[in-house]
Amino acid sequence: MNELHTRGLALLRAGREREAATCLREAVSHAPEDARAHYHLAIAHRLLGELEEARVSLRASLEFAPTLVPACAQLGGLALVAGGVEEAITWLTRALTLEPGHRISRYQMGIALRFAGHRSEAIRFLQASLEPGPGALRPLLAHRVRGQLADALRDAAAGPRPLAQCAAPLVTELLDEVAPEPEGASSAEFERELATRRVTPHEAARLLAGARSILALTGSGLSVGSGLATRKELWQRWDRDAAVSVFRFREAPGVLWEVIADFLGEGPHPPAAAHLALAACPNLMGIATQNVDGLHQEAHLAVQGAQVPMPPVIELHGTLLETRCHDCDDRPGRTAASYVGAGQPRPPRCERCGGALRPDVVLFGERVASARMHQALELVRRCDALLVVGTAMDVAPASELPRLARANGVPVIELKRTASRLSRSLDTLLLPGEADVVLPELIKALRR
Incomplete structure (x- = not known):
């Protein structure tokens, strides 16, 4: 990973999406065959709401790395946002063919199948994304998956209802990697540190x-x-x-x-x-x-x-x-x-x-x-x-x-x-x- 790519990724993690996009554009201009740089540029575009630009960058990443599973997963996610359920299922199927245990693809496939009306299959994929084992979902994302799963189970019992959980992605979900805990490591330590910042x-x-x-x-x-x-x-x-x-x-x-x-x-x-x-x-x-x-x-x-x-x-x-x-x-x-x-x-x-x-x-x-x-x-x-x-x-x-x-x-x-x-x-x-x-x-x- 070149220096520009490393800096762009750090800016993404820090929530500075516009700066990250600028940096990552430079990174891909210096290393046009760096599939991961194209992928991370796509994430910056998506977080900025530039969805068409995100698609272009994701497809570019797959040109140089056809087996890059996160790119397939995110193309599926973008198709979902655009209402293209069948296209989403196609991309997510490709991701899960390449990596059957990819949890975010399982999660998004569950959402896609809910949109398509396939409730039992949706439940199966959502449950699979929560299975114990390596690469477990971060707590906040796992909470959202459980919300989708609870709604899907109610669908099965009571019939169709509006999808209640937002399918908009989290930064850690888009980066497809475990983000570091806040400095101070544990939640308990963070809460103690936060207590010192409370004011009347x-x-x-x-x-x-x-x-x-x-x-x-x-x-x-x-x-x-x-x-x-x-x-x-x-x-x-x-x-x-x-x-x-x-x-x-x-x-x-x-x-x-x-x-x-x-x-x-x-x-x-x-x-x-x-x-x-x-x-x-x-x-x-x-x-x-x-x-x-x-x-x-x-x-x-x-x-x-x-x-x-x-x-x-x-x-x-x-x-x-x-x-x-x-x-x-x-x-x-x-x-x-x-x-x-x-x-x-x-x-x-x-x-x-x-x-x-x-x-x-x-x-x-x-x-x-x-x-x-x-x-x-x-x-x-x-x-x-x-x-x-x-x-x-x-x-x-x-x-x-x-x-x-x-x-x-x-x-x-x-x-x-x-x-x-x-x-x-x-x-x-x-x-x-x-x-x-x-x-x-x-x-x-x-x-x-």
Whole structure:
């Protein structure tokens, strides 16, 4: 493995996907016959949502190493994301022919067979992926497999139901290798170390007292108090790959509108205590949010009024407050909520070309707009404190932002009931609790 390849792989493990992709592109340009470099470049592309580029790199890896089982497995996984169940089964069959004990291929074959309606075979493959022996799955992935298996067993007993477990891959799953434990080795040791990083609202306020440019990074946990489902809750009812991928939308656009109706539920959804507290935060320079509900803007109007300029809100994943035609990009000037009432067609149609309308959000398989990401990165470079509220920080490319902040020496404080995966790779501080409780306490202490 050449130096560029080694560095690219290290960046992947650290969650720095964009840097990893740049490094791995250089690696394959210097060593075009390095099949593993092509494979790892494909993983970087997939984590960035660049699925077609990922396919190209995976096929290139197989040109130089036709028996590279992980590449076959991931081509099967990409086919699943795109709704190509038969193609997925073909690739996964090839992987398991080459290596019958390959656990991730068994796991993905189980998912593919569930999609195809072959429940008993799906159960057999899912159970096989959990068998004891060498190469056992990492605990988090094994937990997801058991979730798929439990659902498949319920399918067999009660008939078909929507796939409830998200089939989106984990980094360790994509790399197809055992990732190292966090520094400090055992979970018990990590928990003891994490305990030293827990802070109270008053301690966090003291840390932020000298900050002149506070940036907030927010996620769905912030909007729980507004009556909106978290991402985790939504994916317990809907399979993300099947329901909200751009591939699925092209085939059955009405499904996405069913998900939106489920997400919105019975409105209205006013800003919660956490939104209002953040709107009153002194020295707030901006908000980068993964949310699509527009509640930060409502909170600012409620707290500050229309006369006070609002700090920039970077909606990384778009907004439900706007809709557009998927085909011609015409914008009717209506919110997604205005299309989900009783008697409304699903999907609504474009008056200009007849194409399917969609909310102006980033679907799985699409990229975050480069302009939005650039704005968020610029805010991170200028901030001197970062608050991470209501998000697990496990979705690229937003997951790059806290890493960049720490690289710049900026303190990162997580407001979350329990520490996210972010805390295992960054020395973040944890302010534990519900956002609607601890964020108002923090802002109150900060304003004294």
